[in-house]
Amino acid sequence: MNFNYNNETENILNRIYEKKIYNIVDKQDFKPLNSKEVIESYIEILKNTPVYLGSDLDDFIENLIENNENGYFLRVEIAKKKNYSFPKLYDYLGNPIKNTSYSKFAMELWEGNMNRFIIEDLQSRFSQNGFIEFIDNNFINMVDDLNKYIDSKNKKSIITIPFKEKDELLPTLKSMILKNEVDKSFIYLLVDIDALRDEMAKFSATFHVYNEFDKLEDDLEYCLDNFSRYDSSQLFDILVNDHGFKYIENIGLVKS
Structure with missing residues (x-):
């Protein structure tokens, strides 16, 4: 051959x-x-x-x-x-x-x-x-x-967070995070790590064995639901003023 x-x-x-x-x-x-x-x-x-x-x-x-x-x-x-x-x-x-x-x-x-x-x-x-x-x-x-x-x-x-009413922003972003539709940086933007750590400390967590980042990985939905830094209105202002998003009517927040 x-x-x-x-x-x-x-x-x-x-x-x-x-x-x-x-x-x-x-x-x-x-x-x-x-x-x-x-x-x-x-x-x-x-x-x-x-x-x-x-x-x-x-x-x-x-x-x-x-x-x-x-x-x-x-x-x-x-x-x-x-x-x-x-x-x-x-x-x-x-x-x-x-x-x-x-x-x-x-x-x-x-x-x-x-x-x-x-x-x-x-x-x-x-x-x-x-x-x-x-x-x-x-x-x-x-x-x-x-x-x-x-x-x-x-x-x-291009990142688009779609919503019609402003109060839909927080649950929409949470859903996008859980579906891996946005990168992990949004987790740390949204979740109050200090509050999560404080709760874990109350239950005598051994942080060198299992820390707040392990908790995020294991139970992300719980962390998003219980330790959000912002409500929808605050989140809107943060994303627009500090993270380069623009509001487009009938679409939502868009960053390109």
Whole structure:
């Protein structure tokens, strides 16, 4: 069976360069690429941003190495390059061998070692010049997908707390917290940690064993119901005045 190691690893390397572009888009907070001038300016930013391939992308790379026939042959090729033995799971025509003597543990160990060699090989081939070349050859074709990504990211960054009457704000936010529709910072905004700790102290809580943050994790709804710092009116003022929310009639509070 013909298998081109260089082509396969080049494809993985291109996916890494693509990932780096998305990382820079996130970090630089790119706006939609909606004109030639904007696209050209972003290309310059990308080309002038130093890029490195560190261990932070090991998991990403391993996920790109397939756990199927292609992944097997990719690992076989790196094994040959490193003069390592490899399990024979396919015959010379590429047909699976029905009975093999390799245990699951041995296979996982071999795959892990070969993945490490592939990552090392990719690290040696990754370069700033390679990244720039990838941009020159591929960035224009990525514009539509990047715009979709930026649009999706912007929508996710918009926080809406919907209500019609102001007195609905507190129960609405509590519900959103319990459904994980807002991040955990709202828990600490809403819950009076000192009051919670005082109650626990009354029941002789041993704080080095079980503290107020453990209680929050175990019984969040109880904490929200019984230790809220604010009523709906106070919460409205806090969110608008101190946390960047705006009131939009018939929608509620919105932060973008």
